[in-house]
Each structure stands twice: as C-alpha cells, then as structure tokens.
Amino acid sequence: MTAQPLKGLSRIDWLEDFIPGTRSHLGQIGFTEAEIIAFARDFDPQSFHIDPEAAKRSPYGGLIASGWHTMAKIMKLVSQSSLDRGGAGFIVSPGFENLRWRKPCRPGDILDVWTEVMSVTPSASRPDRGLVIQEFSAVDGTGDVACSVTGKVFFRKRDSGGQDER
Amino acid sequence: MTAFLHFEDFEIGSTETYGEKRVEAGEIMAFAREFDPQVIHTDPVAAAESPFGGLIASGLHSCSMMMRLMCDGYMLRSASRGSPGVDEVRYLLPVRPGDVLRVRVTVLDKRRSASRPEMGIVFARHDLLNQKDEVVLEMTSKVMMGCRDLKGAA
Numbered sequence: 001m002t003a004q005p006l007k008g009l010s011r012i013d014w015l016e017d018f019i020p021g022t023r024s025h026l027g028q029i030g031f032t033e034a035e036i037i038a039f040a041r042d043f044d045p046q047s048f049h050i051d052p053e054a055a056k057r058s059p060y061g062g063l064i065a066s067g068w069h070t071m072a073k074i075m076k077l078v079s080q081s082s083l084d085r086g087g088a089g090f091i092v093s094p095g096f097e098n099l100r101w102r103k104p105c106r107p108g109d110i111l112d113v114w115t116e117v118m119s120v121t122p123s124a125s126r127p128d129r130g131l132v133i134q135e136f137s138a139v140d141g142t143g144d145v146a147c148s149v150t151g152k153v154f155f156r157k158r159d160s161g162g163q164d165e166r
Numbered sequence: 167m168t169a170f171l172h173f174e175d176f177e178i179g180s181t182e183t184y185g186e187k188r189v190e191a192g193e194i195m196a197f198a199r200e201f202d203p204q205v206i207h208t209d210p211v212a213a214a215e216s217p218f219g220g221l222i223a224s225g226l227h228s229c230s231m232m233m234r235l236m237c238d239g240y241m242l243r244s245a246s247r248g249s250p251g252v253d254e255v256r257y258l259l260p261v262r263p264g265d266v267l268r269v270r271v272t273v274l275d276k277r278r279s280a281s282r283p284e285m286g287i288v289f290a291r292h293d294l295l296n297q298k299d300e301v302v303l304e305m306t307s308k309v310m311m312g313c314r315d316l317k318g319a320a
Contacts, residue, residue: 043230072201072226079202099252
C-alpha cells in the first residue's frame with residue numbers, strides 16, 4: 001500500500017474539497033459470526049450466510065458474510081465520516097456502480113477501507129452542486145481487495161449557502 | 167414456478183414478480199442507526215423538516231430488503247452459489263414507512279462457465295416496486311447458478 005492517508009480529511013465537506021486522485025483511509029471493518037448470521041437472517045438467508053454447518057459443505061467451505069453486509073459496513077464508514085465533518089455538503093446519492101465481491105469475508109476478518117476520488121463534475125443544470133465519484137475498497141490482511149464499489153454522491157458547493165431543496 | 171431452479175431454468179427475457187414486504191418506520195431507523203446514521207433515516211422529526219418531508223429508508227436498506235425479496239422469491243429454492251457483484255444500482259424514488267415493496271426480476275442474459283462447467287452466470291435486472299407500481303430502485307447484477315446437467319452445454 002503506497003497511498004498516503006489524506007491530511008485534513010476532517011475539513012472535507014463541500015464539493016470543492018474533493019480532489020481527483022486523492023486517496024484516504026476511512027477506517028476498518030470486521031465481522032463476528034453472530035453479526036454475519038443476524039444480518040443474513042434479516043436480509044440474505046442463504047445457507048452459507050446463516051448456517052455454519054451447511055456452509056462447510058458449500059463451495060465456500062465455511063460461513064461467509066452476505067455481500068450486502070460488507071457493503072453496508074463500508075457505507076457506515078462513509079456515512080459516519082460525512083457526519084463527522086458536519087454533513088452540510090452532502091445532498092444525496094443517486095446510486096453506485098461496479099460493486100464487486102472479489103473475496104468472501106469470514107468471521108474474524110478485519111478489512112481496511114480506502115477511498116479514492118475519481119472525478120468531480122459540477123452540475124450543468126443545478127449550479128449549487130456537483131457529482132463526486134469515489135472508488136471505495138476493502139482490503140484484507142493479505143493485501144487483497146475483498147470488496148470494491150464506485151459510489152456517487154451529490155455535494156453542495158461551499159458558496160451555495162448550504163441550504164436548498166434537494 | 168415452485169420447482170428447484172438451476173441455471174437451465176432461467177430463460178432470457180423472462181420476467182417474474184415476487185413479494186411483498188411492508189416497510190416499517192422502526193426497521194428504517196434500526197438499520198440506519200447501525201449502517202447509515204443520517205437524520206433523514208434516523209429521526210422522524212428532523213426528516214419531516216428535510217427536503218424529503220419525512221423519514222426515508224437508507225438506500226442500502228432498500229437494497230437489503232430487495233435481497234430478502236429475491237431470496238424468498240427464488241434464490242432459496244435455487245442452486246445459487248452467490249454473486250460476484252452488481253453492475254449498477256440506481257436509487258430512483260424514496261422508500262417510506264408503510265410502502266409495500268415487491269421485486270420484479272428480468273433475465274437479461276446467461277452464460278455457461280467455460281472454466282467451471284458445473285455452473286453458469288445469470289445476468290438479471292431487479293426492479294424494486296412500491297404499492298403504486300413505481301420503480302423505486304433498479305439493479306443489474308450477476309448470480310452464479312449451479313447447472314442441472316453437470317456436463318452438457320447450455
């Protein structure tokens with residue numbers, strides 16, 4: 001890992017603060033067996049997510065987290081980091097692309113979550129805002145990317161006053 | 167369609183609708199407190215004053231509720247081997263307490279694996295519908311599906 005954590009992350013809150021190419025460490029995520037099973041019982045009750053014995057006989061050879069659980073844990077770091085910065089610049093996400101579950105996440109795994117700013121595009125139709133595209137990646141202890149996703153969020157410009165309809 | 171589904175059973179162009187799931191305010195807030203603690207998802211009073219005019223579900227919560235509808239609709243009675251990923255999710259409309267959701271699955275394409283002939287990849291679009299038949303969320307994704315005929319070509 002050669003990228004440097006972004007200095008002054010706490011000051012990023014507005015569209016102008018996102019600089020393409022900037023890479024920063026958002027935090028870590030991890031899973032317990034109980035958490036994996038609880039999430040999957042609610043949202044993804046396939047046997048390899050809820051039943052450790054059945055999971056052993058599956059192609060995965062043991063219990064693995066629902067991919068949506070991994071995604072939700074990554075988004076928790078994203079959501080919390082926005083709130084920690086005051087959250088005034090965040091408008092709304094229109095969605096995401098290229099969500100890749102490359103390696104299963106298992107109980108006890110700890111993953112480092114990184115974000116890289118891919119592009120910043122001012123809106124042509126609404127001058128108070130722009131679209132920030134970021135690549136998020138969750139990296140396991142061996143350096144492999146277990147999960148990655150391209151997220152899209154509209155942020156306000158600093159001079160927009162911070163209040164408007166969405 | 168109640169039989170156990172294999173790769174061979176997914177017909178390109180076919181569409182099925184499954185569900186339903188009524189969305190409760192308590193579930194929206196509980197999910198958001200754990201994974202997406204923005205006030206529009208956690209605080210009905212603050213959300214009422216927001217541009218959304220009331221509590222809305224986190225987008226990831228909508229994705230997760232759709233996954234449950236997919237599981238109950240067809241995946242739990244299939245030879246699913248999990249998914250390598252999702253090409254795109256578009257959040258089109260807010261999901262609010264009291265909404266009743268269903269999932270509409272359209273098989274876009276499928277391809278037998280060359281390296282692992284016991285399975286194939288099914289490419290599908292999943293539309294999450296509300297009680298007004300509006301599409302609130304659209305997802306294109308892939309599922310690895312075991313084959314009934316372990317040696318034949320698709």
